[in-house]
Amino acid sequence: MDAPTNIQVEVSLGRKKTALLRSLKMPLTLSFPPSPPPTVRDVKRAIQKAFPKFYADRQKLSLPEAPKSLSDDSVLLFDAAGKVELVVGDLGPQISWRTVFIVEYAGPLLIHPLLYHLPTAFYRTEVQHSALQKSIYAMVLVHFIKRELETVFVHRFSHSTMPLFNIFKNSGHYWVLSGLLLAVDAYRPGYSQPVVAGTWRDGPLLQLGWAIWAYAELSNLIVHLNLRSLRPAGTTTRTVPVGYGFSAPFNLSFPNYFFETLAWGAVFLISASPAAALFIAVSFGQMLIWAQKKHRAYKKEFGDKYPRNRKAIVPYII
Structure with missing residues (x-):
């Protein structure tokens, strides 16, 4: 099977929605080249680029099935179709x-x-x-x-x-x-x-x-x-x-x-x-x-x- 040409990261909102989160247009689909594979830090920067008020240090990214926050250095693991699902939370003003x-x-x-x-x-x-x-x-x-x-x-x-x-x-x-x-x-x-x-x-x-x-x-x-x-x-x-x-x-x-x-x-x-x-x-x-x-x-x-x-x-x- 050929490697995907791009990695699609779909970011959706967590259960707890702050005023800032409710103002964002979510879910958001982000595209990254497969090499080098994107990290959580890359996703946070892309989210900040889309929503400047939601700066990277304020974001908490996790997997849908695991609420634990992912470290910024974590490399995203995508499926055969090159897709990844993440949930974003709001850590509040930093x-x-x-x-x-x-x-x-x-x-x-x-x-x-x-x-x-x-x-x-x-x-x-x-x-x-x-x-x-x-x-x-x-x-x-x-x-x-x-x-x-x-x-x-x-x-x-x-x-x-x-x-x-x-x-x-x-x-x-x-x-x-x-x-x-x-x-x-x-x-x-x-x-x-x-x-x-x-x-x-x-x-x-x-x-x-x-x-x-x-x-x-x-x-x-x-x-x-x-x-x-x-x-x-x-x-x-x-x-x-x-x-x-x-x-x-x-x-x-x-x-x-x-x-x-x-x-x-x-x-x-x-x-x-x-x-x-x-x-x-x-x-x-x-x-x-x-x-x-x-x-x-x-x-x-x-x-x-x-x-x-x-x-x-x-x-x-x-």
């Missing part, structure tokens, strides 16, 4: 991951200086800042400046966008928990120099906290740089992560999450701040969910090639 990260990390960078430098506006009194408060202020600013720089110059994202709503959810986490709540608690008169001087918060424990924090932040940066080197620019290629944090003595799938938690643990160590404890608890809980899910995906994807002794996020435990 926003780039990079933009979301920049906005969410900006919150603490704006909020902490306000409360630190304008105490009378918030506490109705002057605050003689203690070494503890100065330390927390420096740790928070350096941490989030580092995160902003990593977002711009280091991170490579497997997906270019996320749902627009996430910018409000993610920003709320950082702007409220590590921003407003932590700043209000950390720079209040109860942590000022006259109160803290001579207590356990004003001694060797502060130096230990700085040592742990600096080690954790540097380790986190090394892991992020290592992850960048494992993914070539402009690709979604993944390999088994190796190197510092991934190998002994840590043996973790996500050492960046571990070091992130350790850095914030240092802030709690020197302050015993309830706000810091709350932020750590919420952050670690979310990172634990992500780490365990991705850890299982790693083992499924790489099989026997993936080190069996690796834990997800906490060395030797989880």
Whole structure:
């Protein structure tokens, strides 16, 4: 049997129809040359060309019998007549991951200086800042400046966008928990120099906290740089992560999450701040969910090639 001269891809609407989907003229038949065989990404681009408002990052393509989203790199399997049927869904308005990260990390960078430098506006009194408060202020600013720089110059994202709503959810986490709540608690008169001087918060424990924090932040940066080197620019290629944090003595799938938690643990160590404890608890809980899910995906994807002794996020435990 001769190979088909063209591949016909019929795209129909899924069951859940948004206002945008209802405005489209579907089903849509698209034609592609058989060589090279078209991918899901090619179909998305063709749909966007036909309906410019329905951009590729907003589309979800699946097979009629399987609602699971097809990856952009999937090659379409056509029948003997050169035909393929796909179902398209609407993921809703999207926003780039990079933009979301920049906005969410900006919150603490704006909020902490306000409360630190304008105490009378918030506490109705002057605050003689203690070494503890100065330390927390420096740790928070350096941490989030580092995160902003990593977002711009280091991170490579497997997906270019996320749902627009996430910018409000993610920003709320950082702007409220590590921003407003932590700043209000950390720079209040109860942590000022006259109160803290001579207590356990004003001694060797502060130096230990700085040592742990600096080690954790540097380790986190090394892991992020290592992850960048494992993914070539402009690709979604993944390999088994190796190197510092991934190998002994840590043996973790996500050492960046571990070091992130350790850095914030240092802030709690020197302050015993309830706000810091709350932020750590919420952050670690979310990172634990992500780490365990991705850890299982790693083992499924790489099989026997993936080190069996690796834990997800906490060395030797989880």
